[in-house]
Amino acid sequence: MEFIANYGGSSDDEDVVTPRKHKFYTVEFKLKVLKHAKEVSNKVAAEKFGVHRKRVQDWVKQEMLLHKIKESSPAGKFKKKLPGGGRPLTFKDLDIQLAAWLRERRSKKLRVSNLILQQQAVKMFNAEEDEEVICGITISHDGSEDDHIHCFKEDGPIPEGPFELMVSRSAIQQAAGLAEEVDKEQDDENGYLSDESLNSNMISIVNQQNQSQFDDETNDNYRTHRTEEMVSTTDNETELFVDISDALSERDKVKYTVHTKTKLPEFAKQEMSVVREHGEFIWLHNCLENNENFAGFIIPPAPPRPDFDASREKLQKLGEGEATMTKEEFQKMKQELEQEYLATFKKTVAMHEVFLCRLAAHPIFSKDPNFRVFLEYDNDLLVRGKNKREIMGSLFKRFSQSADEVLLSGQKDIDDFFEHEKNYLVEYHTHIKEATGKADRVCRLRRSVAECYSRIASNLEKCGQLESTGGDKEFGRFLSKVTDTLERLKKAESRVGTDEELKETDTLRYFTRETSAAKDLLYRRLRCLANYEAANKNLERARARNREIQKAETEQAEACKKFEEISALAKTELVDLKKRRVEAFKKNLTELVDLEIKQSKNKLSLLQTAVASLKISLPNSNGGQIPVVADFSS
Template sequence: MSSTLDENSKEKMRSVSVDLNNDASLLIDIPDALCERDKVKFTVHTKTTLSSFQKPEFSVPRQHEDFIWLHDTLVETEDYAGLIIPPAPPKPDFESPREKMHKLGEGEATMTKEEYTKMKQELEAEYLAVFKKTVQVHEIFLQRLSSHPILSKDRNFQIFLEYDQDLSVRRKNAKEMFGGFFKNMVKSADEVLISGVKEVDDFFEQEKTFLLDYFSKIKDSTAKAEKMTRAHKNIADDYIHLSATLNTISAEDTTANKKHLEKLSDLFEKLRKVEGRVASDQELKLTELLRYYMRDIQAAKDLLYRRARALADYENSNKALDKARLKSKDIAQAEEHQQHCLQKFDKLSESGKRELTGFKGRRVVAFRKNLIEMAELEIKHAKNNVALLQGCIDLLKRVGYTFQTLHKTKCLVRRMSSCLQSPLSFDHLCLTENSDSYVFGPSKRLQLPPRSLSGLSVHSSQSEALSVRGSYVGHGANTSGQLEVPRLHSRPRILQRSEGEGDQWKKEATLAE
C-alpha cells in the first residue's frame, strides 16, 4: 500500500502547527511524501535568504533514518548541552492499519458488500491519517530547528537541508542498538546518583518538580485521549453495521415501513461520517499534541540532567582541588579543571533558563491554539449531529402522519363503498405532503376490488388542513364520479356523479351533508 500527500491533506495537516516557523529567513516544509511499505520518502523544501546556503530555494529527498541521524548529531554535540534539542520524530508505524485490513479481508465472507466497502474505506482513511501524522511530526522537527537561533546555524543541519544526494545514513546494527540501550541504563543509574546533589538554584529546582509532575499528567491525559478517540472510532464502525442492516431490511420490506427504514439507514450513514470526523479532529488537535509534548518534556528533562551532571562534575572538581591542595600536588591542573567545570556549569545554567522559559511560552501557545480549534470543531460537529437527528425526527413524523392520512382515506373509501353497495379499490394513489410524495399502485397494500378509485391524491401543508380529491370508476353501468374531502375529519362531498343507480347516489349525497 502506498500513499502520497495531496494539497488538501497538507492544508489540514498544517492546521495543527504550533507556529514555529516564524523566521522568514529560513522556511522549511514537506510538500510531498511517498510511502512504500515501511519506508517513507519525504521531500524537504527549503526557502532561505541566508548567505550560508548556496541557493535561495531547493528541495531534497530524505528518509526517516536521516532525521534520526540529524537528531543524534545534535544531542552528541557538546556545545548544545544547554539547549532543549527538539525530540526526534517517531518511526513511521503502519502495522496497525495493515493488520486491520488483513483481518477485514479474512472476514469479508461474513459481511454484506456494503459493510465491507464502508469498513475498507474507514481503514484506508485511518491509513492516510497515520501517513499525514508521520509527515507532520517530521516537518515540526525541522521547523523547530529552523526557528532556533543556534541550532538553525548547525553545519549538519545545513547539510541535511541542502545536500541533494542520498545521505547514505544506515540503520543502527544490533551492536549499536545494544550500545544505545546500555547507555540509557547508565544514564538512568547516573540520574539516581546525581539526584543526591543539592540544587543551588531555586529556578531549576522548581522546573524539575514541575516537569516531573507535568510529564506524569500529560502521560495520563494522552492515555485518556487515545481511549476517547478510539471510542468515537468504534461508534463510527457500529454505525456502519446499523446502516447496512437497515438498508438490507428496507430492500426486502414491501410495507409502509420501507421508507422509515431507508431514512434511518441514511441517518446512520451520515452520523458515521460526522463521528469519523470527530475522531479524526480529536486525534489531530489533542492526542497528537499530547504525544508530542510527552517527547518534548523528555527533551527538557534531558537538559536538566545534563546540567545536574555538570553541577556534580563541578562539585567533584572542588573536592579534587581540595585533595590536591592537601597533598600539594597537581594543584594547577586541578584548578584548571575546576574552572572548566564551573564555566561549563554556568553556561548550561544560563542557556538552560532561557530554553526552559521559551519552552513554557511555546507550550502555552500550542495548547491554547489547539484546544480552541478543537472546541470550535466539537461545537460544529455537535450542531451537525443535532441537525441530522432533528431532521430525521421531523421526516419520520411527516411520514407517520402521511400514512395516518392514508389509513383514514382508506376508511373513507370503505364508507363510500358501503354506500354504493359495492367495494372500491385504489388503482393508483398519490399522497403529497409538503415536498414528499408517496405513490401506491395496485401491488401495494390498499386493494379493495372489484371497483377502483383512480387518480386520488392527498394534499397537505398542515395537519389541520388536509384535502382529498379523486375519481372512482366501477364496473356497473355509469358508476363514476368525483369526490372531495376538504378537511381530514370532514365527510365526503360528491362533486360530480353520473346518471344511473339514483337511489345509491342519493344515499351517498345524504351521507356527505
C-alpha cells in the first residue's frame, strides 16, 4: 500500500489565503454569553463579548448540553470542546504508533520538526501490508442509513471501522439550510404559495379537528386503531409511558408531539414533550437495527411514511372543478375529503405511537441511549435525507444480503427449533404478504362501490331537480328520497371499508413487516452460526500448522459465545411473536365481525325504512297511494 501526498501549489500571481484561525471558548464563557443574550439579544451579546453572532446562535441550540458538561465535573466549566469535537482519527493504529515514536524521540531530546514527523508518518503508512479495504455507509434493508462509515477487510470488519459523520453532516445541513432559505425567498417573490390556498385551508381545518378530537373520549379515539395492545414488561414503579399527545400537518410533513412520563433516573425530567417528524422515527429504528447488542431481538418495524398523496390529488381536482359546481356540491365533497384526510391522519398517528410504545414497553430497548435522546432532546435531531449514492448503496446492500441469504439457505441448522421456524416463517411470510394484497384490493373495491353510490345519487338528484321544475313534482320528490337513501348507503359502505382496512388489512400489513423482522433475526443468527463454524475450521487449521493457536482459540470462543447468546434471545423472541400475533388476530378479527354485523343491521334497517317510505310516497295511476305490502320478517 503506497501513500501519495499531493500538496497543491500555487503560481506566483495567485494570492495565498491565510487559513482562518478558530478560537475556542470555555463552557463557562459560553453560558455567560447565553445569559446576556437572553437578557438583551444575540446581536448585543455577540458585540459585547467579541464573538460572531452565528456562534451565539449555535450555543443557544447547545445550551442543555453545555449545562450538562459544566455539572459533570468540577473542571467541566473549563472545557473548550464538546464531545465529538477535534480532528477525527482516520488511521487510529498509525496515530498511536506515531505518538509513541514521538514520545520516544522527545525523551531522548532529539529534534522533531513537522517535516521529520511527516516523513515518519509516510514511512509508517507505506510499511503497512497491502490490503484491500472497502469503506461505505451501511444501509438497512428498508433503504435507510445509520450515522457511521464502516470499513471492511477481506477477513471481516475492522474493529475501529465506524467513524462519526458529524462534521460532514453539519456542513451539508448548513448548505441545505441556505438553499432552503433561498428557495423560500424565490417562492415568495414568484407567488408560488398562492396556488395552495385551498390545500392550506383544508389542512388547517383538519388540524382544528385533530385538536378537538385528540382528547375527546366520546369520539372514535385513534388509539382504538392500534394493531395490538401494549403490555409493559418493565417495573411498574419506574415504568416508561410514551404517547403522541398531538400532531400537526404542515404541507408535506407531519409533526408529532411525543409526550413522555417516567420515574427512571436516566431521564432529566419526569415529564417531557418533544416534536418529532417521520424521518426521526426512521433514524431511531435504524439506530436499533444497526446496534449489534440488539442482534438477538426482533426490532419493531418502523412506522410507514404518512401518505396523503391521494387526498391531495382529490383536493387539487376539487379546486380545479370548483367553478363548475354548486356551493352545496363543493361543500359536500370538501367535507368528505376532510373526513378521509382525518382518517388517514389518525391512522398514521396510531402507527407511530405503536412503534414508540413497543420500545417503551421493552425491558432492553427502553434503556437504549438513542431512544432517550429521541424522547428527551428538545431540538431537532437534524436527520437528513439520502443522496443518490446512498440510495444506490442501499440497493447494493439489499442485493448483497439477498445473495448471502441464498448462500446460507443451504446450510443445515444444528437446532431443530430454528430449522422449523425458518421454514415456517418463509412460507408464512409468503402467504400473509399475498393476503395483505388481496385484503387491500377488497378495500379499494369497497371504496369504489361507495363512489358508485355517490355518482348514482348525484345524477338522480339532477333528474329529480328537472322533474320538480318542469315535470312530475311528485316523482321529483320520490327521486330525492332515493338520492338520500343512496347517500346513506354510501356512508355505510365507506364505514364497512374503513373497518375492514383498520381491523383486517392493517393487521395483515403490520405482521407482514413483523414477520420480515423475524426473518432478519434468523438471518443474523444463521450468519453467526456460519461465523462460528468458520472459526472452528480456522482453529483446526491453526492446530494442524501449530501456528497462531491462541488467536484462533480466542476468535472461536467469541464466536461461540455470540452464537449462544443470540440463539437464546431469538428463541424467546420467536415464541413471544407467535403469542402476540395470535392475540392480535383474535382481537382484531373478532372486532371486525362485530362491526360487520352492526353495519349489516344498520344497512338492513336503512333499506327497510327507505322501501316503506318510497312505497307510501309513490302515487298510483288512479291518484291514490300504493299500499305497503313488503314483508321483511323472513
